[in-house]
Amino acid sequence: MAALTVVPRRSKARGHADLGWLNTYHTFSFADYYDPQFMEFGPLRVLNEDRVKAKTGFGKHPHREYEIFSYILSGELEHRDSLGNVEILKRGDVQFTTAGSGITHSEKNDHPNKTCHFLQIWVKPDFAYLDPGYVTQTFSDANKTNRLLPIVSPYLDTTNAPTDASSTTVLDNTIGVHTDLFTFACTLEPGQSVVHSVQSAHPNRKAKSSGNGARRLYLHVVDQTGAITIVDSNTTLQAGDGAFVTEVKSRQTLELSNPTSEKVEFLLFDMA
Template identity: 55%
Template sequence: MPAKIVTRRSGDRGYANHGWLDTHHTFSFASYYDPEFEGFGSLRVINEDKVDPQSGFGTHSHREFEIFSYIISGELEHRDSIGNVEILKRGDVQFTTAGTGISHSEYNVHPSLPVHFLQIWVKPDTARLAPEYHTKSFTDTEKTNSLVHIIAPVSKNNNSTIGIHTDFNMYASILEPGHSVNHVVQGEGSTSRRLYVHLASTGGQIKVSGKELLKQGDGAFFTDVLPDEEILFENVGDKNGEFILFDLA
């Protein structure tokens, strides 16, 4: 059975401008609600945020989700209730296991430049996990014309990836014009899986499996993909295209 693909165009996402925050929501979030986009397996939130200088999210609490930020540009200061303070920059991925409860703030500390990042929430398989915090950096050089594995299930995690408590993988790539990468779908046996690809709002045009064309801010949902199936990503535009890919149960 061929994979089913649903494209989510950038302009079809939820949108809000709060003055200090310009944000797009792939799934229902806050005051934005769309019954057709409330989650995708364990994936529940993808927000593409741009925060003005000297602004940000004040201290607030989370429980039971694993929440991570992929920094595209600018500087984002993270502070939390378990003692972590860090300024995140391009290439950094900040990962929080909220578990039984954690409070944090996210603030653009730069005096003049906005910060642009993707914030993603995933529901773990296990409730009441102990709160944890991890950060790893992935350079543009590593990601250029390659697909870098960033997040993997804790059972398969190693020093090169961040561990998550469910069957979920995240990858990132920066494709130069005319270049392509292949992704081999994870999993075992004949159980179908889901994929989601998101092209960051930075440029490029990515063709997926030779047919679906994604432009800035677009995403695509794949269902009925099988383990070991290969998915081709090609940059058919004239600018670099940066995208993230999720491969999940």
Template identity: 50%
Template sequence: MSAQLVVRKSEDRGYANHGWLDTHHTFSFASYYDYDFQGFGSLKVINEDIVQPATGFGAHPHREFEIFSYIISGELQHKDSMGNVEILKAGDVQFTSAGTGITHSEYNIHPTLPVHFLQIWVKPDNSKLKPRYQTMNFSKSSKTNNLIHIISPVEDHDNSTIGINTDFHMYASLLEPGHKVIHTVQGTKKSRKVYIHLASTGGELSINETTILKQGDGVFVTEVKQGDEIVFESVGDKIAEFVVFDLA
């Protein structure tokens, strides 16, 4: 395998602190713009958000994106125009296919604790899809020293994953110090891309025994194809919580 790895350092991401919201942007978003970072294939947004107690994102519209939240800690209340109301907690992944258009709000109703989560947007293959909502929980025990498959293309996913309307896979892990997991690159096309994000919760992650990520870092992996393996090892003194995006 001749994988090419390019690190996106945490401190190089876009950043804003609005008081109620502390946010980092891997790609151009809102007032942050960087010509060189406007997405990676169909992956268009990775925001790492910390929302303070009793605050949040008021009702706002979306369309033509697959939008999902990966809850790291705390609680996030979701409400949308499809009638869904839910309080999301650590381990939950809340997925919305915005399609022809939805309105939703994301609010931290907890009186004292912040909520920490990843907000991710992916561009679907087709427009004018019917809006859809789904939540699944991926427990701490299932992710510990394991790489759990969370999202997969609708045409070949089963009840263990959330279906997305493009050739895209997401995985997550809680890797204890000294432990390793291996990701086998998915898909059927010759050329694939992989993006890895290490959450800002502590921990350090080695990739293929060379590249080291510290909290908040990410890495672009190119020049890989179906069947190639990427090896992850937790090399710090804390659990490394990370997500993997494998896409066409």
């Protein structure tokens, strides 16, 4: 097994802004937070952990090029966009937008008293000027308890595949993304562990890869309770922490365990 390198991204070291209506932490440079050491990681450009107070939210604003998805942890978030989509997102929902050549949207918490807690993630696609698209898919707690549930994977045809649930993706029952990035969600109960097998290169990106099967991973522990230990490096991540994992190759395995007495939720990104 190749020796992996793990560099923790501690929660308190993240960028932070408390605007009253929004309490947000940034893994990468975003808005008024800038650190040249943390600009992006592979195609992963933004990983914000947001808490939006009741009866507030993000007003109508534009996006281009990036693919953006929201992983809802608790509360409710109303989405409206220039494609005509309107829906209220709840725990378990993953809302995915291909901004492509340009869209506008708003994200608001219209609940009378509950805060909405969600992860906002931006991914850079391999192609510019994609057709804008939108899809929402629900992933139940039962399906991601003590297992790594794939929620996002690359389209088999990455050129300009439509963003809808019927399009063919590398992994079944996942939302498609236009780059070599897989996302897994998991809630680990106390004392439980899971093993991740590093993905193989996307079939349409082999010419762009290094040819030696090199991959990279990013692990983000939701800022709630519990902790995750990366067994292979004896590294423990607390709530809100993340970790850059490099020097890994396709089909290499990574064991993750929960050493605490509380359940813990996390996302794992596996990318070229």
